[in-house]
Amino acid sequence: MIHNFLMRFKCNDIKVKIEHAEVRVYCLPSIFQQNRTKIMTLSVTDYEAMANRSMPELGHEIEDFKYNTWHLTNWQHLEKRITGPEFKVGNWKWRILLFPFGNNSQNTVSIYLDFVDLEGAPVGWHSCVQFSLVLWNPEDPTQFIYHHFHHRFTAEQSDWGFTRFYDFNKLIIPCENRTRALIENGSTNITAFVRVLKDPTGVLWHKFINYDSKKETGYVGLVNQGATGYINILLQSLYFITYFRKAIYQIPTEEDEPTKSVFLALQRIFYNLQISNTPVKTTELTKSFGWDSIDSFMQHDVHEFNRVLQDYLEAKMKGTKADGTITKLFVGKLKSYIKCLNVDYESSRVETYYDIELNVKGFKTLRDSFKDYIKEETLEGINKHITVDYGLQEAKKGSIFESFPPVLYLRLKRYEYDIQIDQMVKINDRFEYPMEIDLEEFLSRDADKSSPHKYFLYGVFVHDGDIYGGHYFVLLKPEKDGKWFKFDDNRVIPVTNSEVLENNYGECDNSINTVEQTKSNNKRRKHANAYILVYIRESNVNELLSPVTSEDVPSHLQRRLEEEIALEKQKKKEMEEQHLYFTVKIVTAEKFKDYQGFDLANFDNRQYPLSELHTYKILKSETYRIFRENISRAFNVPPEQVRFWIHADRHNKTVRPDASIPESHFNTSMEEIHKKLTSRQDMILYMETAEKPIYGNTWFPEGNDHVIVFLKYFDPDKQAFEGLGHLCVHMYSKMKDYVRIFCEKKEFPPDTPLEIYEEIKPHMILKMNLESTLQQSEIQNGDIICFQKVLTEKEIREHKLADRCWNIPDFYESLLLRNV
Incomplete structure (x- = not known):
């Protein structure tokens, strides 16, 4: 891929800016008249001097350096894309890639450094390369221009350089x-100066696209919830102190909930850091603090x-196996x-400390601050x-260490109040700290010195920013003789060691403190520096950093997380x-029986509560035959006794069973049936069951003059519906013909007077004319018929006094009010 670097060009200036790159035109610019002789004497053929001038020092160790010159003639007749001779640097072959007439840019020469050995x-x-490309006059090597850059060459980015290297028209004339x-005369030279740099960490100039921390380092990071970087760096530092991790594992948490128990949340984070291949979340821990999402966006110290x-x-470890760990x-x-000084009197007090705050301002090294x-x-x-027995006396006042802990936290005083500007400022002064330090000289004469007090650097907490905010990351060495790693969320x-030490010492210029002063200063200040140092006593290292085994992890913790991981994989x-797949919801006579609402069930997310229907996830390619067999098996009903009705949306916004799935569709996929028989996005079915096997299309009597209706009985005493399943009715029969059947379903005497209504829609509950035929009443598949006993005046009066609904329309109205 050829990458485009845009540039701004000034004919009378010595510098041409190309984003992070720089091009220099050595042509006696007016602003450098005083250096005319020096510039004139610089020749490209003085290759070492030219390389040093064209490629600034980047602070990385050089693995190999070579230069190669490509002589070109007959420029006007060159092909649109050509490559120069191959040359070897860092055990790999390279070449210059040239577009004489521009790569997607007219009248502009494009030049790149190209890696040859892709196959x-x-x-x-990858190869980390610093390079400069110089175009110069073969007859006069003091006449040249160059661009320089550095790049991490990979298989995906195997060429890199300058799409707008220079305007062609300015190359062919003195300019x-x-x-x-x-x-001149179609002839020129292009020299590539190439430094292959050592990459001890393997991530120099890495863009970290699709970077896998676990694969590259063996460790994973922690997810930042918004401003929880300060939590992440502390947790990472505590996690690798395995003695502490084991102590956390020892605390009983079997009955705890992660979002309510700090201990269980910590255990889960530590165990996830052990086994996870992806960054670990800390939301359970912050919730156990009682924080909400807003708290996670507030940065703390x-x-x-x-x-x-x-x-x-x-406090919480008291009484547990971990008691005394802190x-x-x-x-x-x-x-x-x-x-x-003059009398035998001394007053002293011994106190415990968890960390030591050391001054940075005015001191150069950690040892100076300790002194x-x-x-x-x-x-x-x-x-x-003032003494009690001797009055006023000259005296010496001071502090001395009686002991240092195995894990020593040193807090560097990077913040102070500036009285002149009346605000807190961050101290970015250079302050050096060593990889190893012996602290015995800072102990009192009476302190226990039976074991050495040599400490090695274990962690560096870095704050990148100012007093108003910034970002935390931590540098840790998890193993005493291992490598250093940067844990950045x-x-x-x-x-490298240099990144641990030199990069975070701070800088020497202390003259700028305020934001306004920083912005007005042309020098780019370094605000990333060490804030907390963590040292571990060498004599305790084997105990503090001993390996954690599976026996150290609580079994309930392993089991719960393994179950969660399996569930997550399944999801x-x-x-x-x-x-x-797609989901099928099934309404059964049993679900319908207890349902209190409109239709056969509540399918509307706006209504509460939704009906808890039987839900199945099925393959779209599954045939109706297989589907029916599987569902029948689930309900322990022979397939021959089961038929399914597809629900459809009606114009009055109700959802009713509309048509049964015919047996001719047995070998049709459920996806096709869904497309053919309903316009709904989801598939809702009513499962009709027969008392005995049904073979062929004999569910209904012969002819198309029968429909299926659903019955609801209203009991005013219970203030509830009872779903009585479905009934096959003849279109030309009268409603009064079915009164006896309705009574039988409730075991009423056959001549019990009934009031019968049709549930058309929530706002329309109409009383049915018993003398009308079902066809005259416009009854169709899926309609709902409701009935109740005819009440006496006394019964009606009692229900009203008790503030109960006494008839079906009133009860429907009460249902409507519940859902408002």
């Missing part, structure tokens, strides 16, 4: 104070969060004292110390195969 390169190949054209979490864990790992002792921390202050003059990448599979 021979291994899977995942911009050049004394000669760069292309990582040190404050660490103290709150440690206090909480220390103290053992993170707590040290500090003695504050005042010692009189300042225990520096004694002389109390003299008006500041003399969901991404984990390997880093993912279902999502991937969703286009192959």
Whole structure:
């Protein structure tokens, strides 16, 4: 793929900007008249000097460097796309790719560096290359222009360079104070200077598209919920202290809920970090704090969060196997004292600490800050110390460490109040810290020094930003003799020692503190620097970073997460195969019997509650025969006794069974039946069952003059409907002919007087004329007929006094009011 770099060109300036690249035109520009002689004497053929001038130092170790010159003649007759001679750099072959008349840009020369060995390169190949392309006059090598850039060459991006290298018309004539054209008589030279750089981490200039942290590093990150980066870096640092992780696993949580138990939420996060291949979510943990989604978008200080979490864990661990873990790992002792110089009197107090805050401003190294921390202050003059027995006395005041914990958190004082500008500012001063440090010199004479106090750097919490906000990430070395990694929310990448140390020391220029001053300064300031350092005592490393085995993980935790993972895989599979399936909902006589509402069931998402119907996920390609056999088996009914009616939407916005699926469709797919017999997006079926097997099309008597209707009985005493299933009726019979059948269904005497209504739609419940035929009443498949006993005046009066609905229309109206 050829990538286009746009450029802005000024004929009287020495620099042409091309996004991050730079092109220089050496043509005696007016603004550099004082360097005329120096520029004139620079020649492309002084290759080493030219390489150093055209390619700035990037701070990376060079693996190999070569240059190659391509002489071109007869420019006007060159092909539209040509490549130069191959040359080898870094054990790979390269060449110059030239579009003499432009690559998708007229009158502009396009030049690229092109990787040749695509077929021979291994899977995942890449090469980090810094290069410059120089076009120059063969007769006068002091006349040239160049562009430089750096790029990570891959199989997907195997060529890189400059689509608008230079305007062709300006190459063939003396231009911009050049004394000669760069292309004379159709002839010119193009030299490629190529540095292949070492990539010890494997991610130099990586664009991280489809980057897999687990595959590349063996570790996964944590998902940022909005502004929870400070939580993520602390959790990652605690997770790799395996002694702490095991202690968290020891806390009983079998009966806990993840969103209500900090311990269970922590256990689940730690175990997911062990087994997951994708970034782990922390929403259960934040919910266990009682936070809502808004809290997750509010950034807090990582040190404050660490103290709150440690206090909480220390209190909750009491009485469990993990009791004392916080103290053992993170707590040290500090003695504050005042010692009189002229009398034998000393006052002291020993306190515990969880971290140490060290000054950055005014100090260059971590050791300097430690020395300042225990520096004694002389109390003299008006500041003399008042004693009970000796009065005012000159004294020494100071602090000294009695012990350091196995895991030592050092908080660098990067924030302070600036009285001159009346606001807090961030201190970006350069402050160096070592990979290893011996802290014994900062212990009191009486401290226990039986074991060494040598510490190695385990973690660096970095804050990238200013006092108004920013971003946290952490650099960790999970294994004592292992590699360093950068944990930046969901991404984990390997880093070098330089990235751990030099990149996060801060910078030397301390003159700018405010946002306004920073913006007005032309120098780009470095706001990413170490905020918290975590050191581990070497003598404790085997215990603190010992491997975690499956026996260390609670069995209930493993079991629950394995079940969730299996369920998630199943859901993912279902999502991937969703286009192959669709859902069928089935209404049965049993569901209809207890239903209290309109139609046979509630299918409307706007109404509450929805009916809990039998729901089946079936293959679209499944035939009706197979479908009927499967459903019959589920209900333990022979297939010959089952028939299905498809529900259809009516114009009056009701949903009723409209037509049965004929046996002629036995070998038709359910998807085809759905398309042919209904316009609904979903498929709703009524399952009709017969008392004995039905063979052939003999469900109804001969002819097409029968329809299926559904019966509802209203009981005013219970204030409820009872669905009585369906009934096959003759279109030319009168409604009064079915009164006896209605009574039989309720086991009433056959001459019981009934009131009979048709449920047309929610707002239309009409009383039926018993003398009219069903055809005259316009009864059709799926219609609903409701009936009740005729009540006496006394019964009606009692129902009214009890504020009960006494007839069917009133009851329907009450149903309507419930759904408003």
